[in-house]
Amino acid sequence: MISRPIWQRVLVLSLLLAATESEIQSVSAASNDVTYVQGPAPAPSKNTSALYAERKELFEKTSTLTGIPWTYLAAVDQYERTINIARKRPAHQGLTSIYFAESDWTGLMNPDQQDTNPQTIALFQGYGRDGSGDGVADRNNDLDVLASMTALMSKLGTRDEQMQISLWNYYQNSRSVERIKQFAAIYRAFGTLDLNGHAFPLPIGSDYSYRSTWGDSRGWGGHRIHEGTDLFARHGVPVRSTCYGIIEIKGWNPYGGWRIGIRDVNNLYHYYAHLSGYQKGIKEGDIVEPGQTIGWVGSSGYGKKGTSGKFPPHLHFGLYRDNGLAEWSFDPYPSLRKWEREDRNKRKNK
Template sequence: MALYRKTEAMTQIPWYYIAAIDQYERNSNDDSSDDDLVSISIPNEQWFGLGNSSMITDSRIISFFNGEGKDGNGDGKADPDQPEDVLYTMANILLTYGQTKDDLKIALWHYYQRDLTVQTIVNTANVFQKLNRIKLTKRDFPLDTNYNYTINNNFGDRRGFGGVRIHEGSDIFADYGTPVKSTTYGVVELKGWNLYGGWRIGIRDINNIYHYYAHLSSYNNDLDVGDVVQPGDVLGKVGSTGYGPPGTSGKFPPHLHYGMYQDNGTKEWTFNPHPYLKRWERMTQSD
């Protein structure tokens, strides 16, 4: 946080955007480690400049070759292995487009050239800004554990409605009206009707994971697309909606379909949420 704040003071780019970029790269870069102070990786050609084949870190040489690497710690070098230099360089890349929220979105798109990446970083920045901290590790079980429910480990099962496909999630069977909660910190990305999922809600978290809650009977009326949520926030209630036009209900027993999708900056894929559900269930019951 101290590094993010320092970068903000030097460039006027809000710290939470810098932190969100770093968080995104940490979760999408295979070479990144939890031990890395900063995970942002700027391509060598962009950092050192074309023609600087020796990758000389002297900031004057980099400038001569039109490289974008900057000296963030005042030692006269622009070193991609120095966290302060990396954050200062990234902030200056953003600054070339301006300082407004729209300017920053444009800068992010030009850097990553991917809409989902831009949206994920902006969402994470909104979470960090609202909560004013970056260490956000709490999780919650998606149903109120004071109610009766049964978790099914049915990820990958065959489904026939709408064509042969696999079941991309785990079903948690419960009575109509059982409160459905956010499992994580994130931003509401989608809310509304889906042919398969009925009344559903999608939340993108700060770890590049999309959480999908389907077959709801109703929503929390105070929740809108773009809202920041925290673990335990009520999203809606269990139902049996879906498999038809808006309003279709009762074609299967009431349950919550819970899915998780990982994004690595290039593609997004579904994975089995059952182990996470069991872990969050134990954590919630022990509190």
């Protein structure tokens, strides 16, 4: 049997997919329900749950043909989705959200930047491939886009480290590769794309109070604004993960004291500061889920390692969005109110 490049083997996807092209187009409208704004996406409806299932099936079948783990395909697609939103980039309307600029798709020196001919695109070293077998390389076609991305990812092989090098060659950004690795680990841990559930960071039954404090001025360590919301509670109240995610950082920070940062698959960084301690055994790289205890309320920070008691015990909670090059904070208060309301409703319905 002749060994063919992975992208050529992806041509048979059109014969193996359970969903027809018309079915793919029919769920593309549902993709508009998965909105990533300055905060978490809403809990999936029946339509979005079906969309996640369709998308995962597409990745699994592509994985069978290419040898690329479906979790890596999902991670690249999700990373692209978050970058599309953060950079306000035009997104492909389909099951996937992988974006190729016209010049990348057709080739930088290609005189026809609307070219859809796979042969001339290859001649000008464009990324575009025909994955559906119709003789056209269409960057708005899910199968063509996946064929192009799998060819790119597998250029050096399909082992993790080989794909990571290929992805770095494409993005020229170690931050992008790190996010894709993180997303793949989260998908691998839970086995699903449906990871938009959240939890309030403190137990609903505990005694706490908070208000919107994002943007308030702060003086310790120099003039700066408050990049989060303070939730006041008794020392030792459990602090919980608000999302499905991966622990990106844990340890001491002069401003935040004992702090922990969690990255979710929407490329949001959930920041918890002033803890009195951490849940036993928890470490960087661990995968967590909503409601899981990660530490306890304290008053650490504003000084050298171990400093505590310079202010009343509380949890500082922040949210940050990543655009692939930098991160910025946004007001977490609306999200906190939403998660609090959802947790109260769950408690009532038990």
